[in-house]
Amino acid sequence: MKTKNNLSWKVCGEAGFGIKSAGMMFGKIFMRAGYEIFDYTEYPSLIRGGHNTFQLIVDTRPVNSVTKSIDILVALNQNTISENLDEVAPGGVLIFDKEKVKVSPAKLQNRKIKGLGLPLTTMAKEAGNPLMRNVVAIGASMDLVGQNLTIANRVVTQNFKRKGKKIVDQNIKALKLGYDFAKENFQGEAICHLPTIEKKDNILITANESLALGTLAAGLNFYVAYPMTPSSSILHYLASIAEKAGIVVKHAEDEIAVLNMALGAAHVGARAMVATSGGGFALMVETLGLAGMTETPIVMVDVQRGGPATGLPTWTEQGDLQFILKAAPGEVQRIVLAPGDAVEAYELGTQAHNLAETYQLPVIILSDKFIAEGNTTMPLPSVAKVKIKRGKLLTQAQLNKIKEYRRYKVTEDGISPRALPGMKKGLYIANSDEHDPYGFSEESSENRIAQADKRARKLESFAKNLPEPLVYGNPKAKNTVVIWGSSKGVVLDAYAHLEAKYKKKIKILQLQYIWPFPAKFVSKVLEASKNTLLIETNQAGQLGQLIAQETGIMIKNKLLKYDGRPFFREEITKALKKF
Amino acid sequence: MKAKDFDTSYKPSWCPGCGNFGMQIAMKNALVELGLKPENVLIVYGIGCSGNGANFTKTYVWHSLHGRSLPTAVGAKLANKDLKVIVMAGDGDGYGEGMGHFIHALRGNADITYVTHNNKLYSLTTGQAAPTSDKGTKTKSTPDGLIEVSANPMALALSAGCSFVSRGFAGDADHLKELFKSAIKHEGFSLVDVFQPCVTFNKINTFKFYFDRLYKLEEKAGYKSTDIYQAMKEALVWGNKIPYGLFYKKQRDTYGSNLPQLQGKALVKRPMKVKDIKALAKEFA
Numbered sequence: 001m002k003t004k005n006n007l008s009w010k011v012c013g014e015a016g017f018g019i020k021s022a023g024m025m026f027g028k029i030f031m032r033a034g035y036e037i038f039d040y041t042e043y044p045s046l047i048r049g050g051h052n053t054f055q056l057i058v059d060t061r062p063v064n065s066v067t068k069s070i071d072i073l074v075a076l077n078q079n080t081i082s083e084n085l086d087e088v089a090p091g092g093v094l095i096f097d098k099e100k101v102k103v104s105p106a107k108l109q110n111r112k113i114k115g116l117g118l119p120l121t122t123m124a125k126e127a128g129n130p131l132m133r134n135v136v137a138i139g140a141s142m143d144l145v146g147q148n149l150t151i152a153n154r155v156v157t158q159n160f161k162r163k164g165k166k167i168v169d170q171n172i173k174a175l176k177l178g179y180d181f182a183k184e185n186f187q188g189e190a191i192c193h194l195p196t197i198e199k200k201d202n203i204l205i206t207a208n209e210s211l212a213l214g215t216l217a218a219g220l221n222f223y224v225a226y227p228m229t230p231s232s233s234i235l236h237y238l239a240s241i242a243e244k245a246g247i248v249v250k251h252a253e254d255e256i257a258v259l260n261m262a263l264g265a266a267h268v269g270a271r272a273m274v275a276t277s278g279g280g281f282a283l284m285v286e287t288l289g290l291a292g293m294t295e296t297p298i299v300m301v302d303v304q305r306g307g308p309a310t311g312l313p314t315w316t317e318q319g320d321l322q323f324i325l326k327a328a329p330g331e332v333q334r335i336v337l338a339p340g341d342a343v344e345a346y347e348l349g350t351q352a353h354n355l356a357e358t359y360q361l362p363v364i365i366l367s368d369k370f371i372a373e374g375n376t377t378m379p380l381p382s383v384a385k386v387k388i389k390r391g392k393l394l395t396q397a398q399l400n401k402i403k404e405y406r407r408y409k410v411t412e413d414g415i416s417p418r419a420l421p422g423m424k425k426g427l428y429i430a431n432s433d434e435h436d437p438y439g440f441s442e443e444s445s446e447n448r449i450a451q452a453d454k455r456a457r458k459l460e461s462f463a464k465n466l467p468e469p470l471v472y473g474n475p476k477a478k479n480t481v482v483i484w485g486s487s488k489g490v491v492l493d494a495y496a497h498l499e500a501k502y503k504k505k506i507k508i509l510q511l512q513y514i515w516p517f518p519a520k521f522v523s524k525v526l527e528a529s530k531n532t533l534l535i536e537t538n539q540a541g542q543l544g545q546l547i548a549q550e551t552g553i554m555i556k557n558k559l560l561k562y563d564g565r566p567f568f569r570e571e572i573t574k575a576l577k578k579f
Numbered sequence: 580m581k582a583k584d585f586d587t588s589y590k591p592s593w594c595p596g597c598g599n600f601g602m603q604i605a606m607k608n609a610l611v612e613l614g615l616k617p618e619n620v621l622i623v624y625g626i627g628c629s630g631n632g633a634n635f636t637k638t639y640v641w642h643s644l645h646g647r648s649l650p651t652a653v654g655a656k657l658a659n660k661d662l663k664v665i666v667m668a669g670d671g672d673g674y675g676e677g678m679g680h681f682i683h684a685l686r687g688n689a690d691i692t693y694v695t696h697n698n699k700l701y702s703l704t705t706g707q708a709a710p711t712s713d714k715g716t717k718t719k720s721t722p723d724g725l726i727e728v729s730a731n732p733m734a735l736a737l738s739a740g741c742s743f744v745s746r747g748f749a750g751d752a753d754h755l756k757e758l759f760k761s762a763i764k765h766e767g768f769s770l771v772d773v774f775q776p777c778v779t780f781n782k783i784n785t786f787k788f789y790f791d792r793l794y795k796l797e798e799k800a801g802y803k804s805t806d807i808y809q810a811m812k813e814a815l816v817w818g819n820k821i822p823y824g825l826f827y828k829k830q831r832d833t834y835g836s837n838l839p840q841l842q843g844k845a846l847v848k849r850p851m852k853v854k855d856i857k858a859l860a861k862e863f864a
Contacts, residue, residue, distance in 0.1 A: 203860055219854065224654070245840075247840065248841065250657070253679055256680075260643070261650040261653055268621070270847050272658075286644055422659060427618060441642075
């Protein structure tokens, strides 16, 4: 038996076949068995039909990317053979429904793929419901990876508990039928060995959900959104726990209403957040300017997908960076954060409102579909380090001591004391027009300059406290890979699997706090770098453009991908080995 | 409190004779008579001549974007239900760019008051046709006459579930003050669409135009403001006679009143502290 202790497993079929639910159950089984998981799903924007895929990586080390190659492919429809068979690695296994899927044995033999055809439809019917083909296939997969059904039975029970005992029993039977069939009929060795290892306190979560948890930990109490893939699962999650968490979750009529509603709540003192994708963010842009002008703290999330326009609604891209940096008419100060994975999404989620309230401006979190919808294992998050920082928000007692309150008082750090509606002696106009320190409309040049400079100083104040970019690999290496956002997972995973002779030649620079830009730090790293490679999922190399703008350094060597697919690990490994 | 306690140091920039003056004094008197303190009132202004009023009223004020005042007001009210939230918008502002928000805010019935300064034109931008302008109206943007028929705020509000539908007139300040008071007291979304003649650009819908045509629904024999069918019939009246006053009022759940998490203290008056999310996170295990 091979000792390979990682697995790339993929299930494919039409929308409506239970592709995602099968994948999620498979992932939970191995998380419970002590493994690290990352999953990746491809699906067209429709409800029935089409071709959906769900890929899962199981590993003993933390994983945040997928490989192109598949060890076990589960084909629930014929399309899988034409679309995905080429992805199966030599020595891999095709599990297929032999009643629905035709594949020539010669073809499999040529590619050194072992076939396991099961009468999935008949078996699922025997278990009680023809829809359970997916569960039978999970059962068969368990045998192939040397894992018994103990944990699988538990996961299936938990998954279907609310549907009643009959459904649970049917699913347990489906697992067993698949498992037994594979045991009796599969010719050859299991392709990997994944026994239960150890119990960890892990959870299986997407960056959308971990971001929501992070903001909740830090006091989020007002969330407004309009559904837009791939941001919608933040709305779904927060709506599902709103009552329990004691927060307001509002599905508003459009993205313009979304941000204005959130600003209304933030203005009176709520910790408010909105999330959308690029198209929805575009609708929020005028209001983003209003947040800047009124100096209202707000957290905005852009979960990027392929653009422009409707673009590639269910695919991934980092195409909004340059848009986000400047979005809004006029000059609007903002802080831009880009989490690289679910753990960072949680951590930045716990910071975002503190930054928004401290500097009284919009904080934008840039994520993308790859991490926003990909489940990953992460340790149970802790609130031990989470703090609530509300900056210069006044109490009534502090306000009472101020002789003549000025909401937009010109200060050295640019940050002015903030009163909330309802407080005595704090009346002011939160004014969309340029305004004087009291908030009255005022267009004189002296006032305009004083207020514009004051707003700009807030960002300069933050820049003094800006966390440094993250550096991985050999800090003394002469070769530098520059990344941001979701490329982190695939680059670090590929790096981890490199041989030592490659590893020592490479360092990786990740920009997480993207704006204000850490120019000094980046300049220093890049000036010392002999070869620099920029890796991004967009066409123009937008982070490269930003680096050029802020440091004068042009990165010529770029690995860019913009077909909606994430980087697969093989592509990055190849690039890293070139150093 | 007196009306002048709601005055700011800022001198109004409206044209002499503008209907906005009458509206403003009616609103200030209404606030005084309701015993409201400036710090407990948040007025959200739109953009336009009406929006310039943001500088002239001493309460907490949010001076919004063109057309976007309603969602801001709803958000503020949900987060702090102790505030009286009033929106002052223009007809171009509120029924043009803001029309979508108007219909959806009516559906939700948040406990806010929506006052529209309806001069049947875009006046701050020098008199172009508004959604409320009548078909055929000649303006700079419609030199051959407006092709569209006018939007009917009363009928729209009635059909979209508004729980307090009314029309005021800037030339009848006492009536308007009472209407504002009823609207602010009403629990739910109250609409007061106010005919506010633009003395500079609108030569048709003048004070005299309205004095000659308006009749009060409160004085109409047999009129019941609880009957939506009667209200809709009056809403469609336009011509030699035009109704004003309270068209319709019906109590129903306000947005938020049925949310368990909004019972008790206002959301923003609860302590802001770190929330232990362990139990929530464990659901992902």
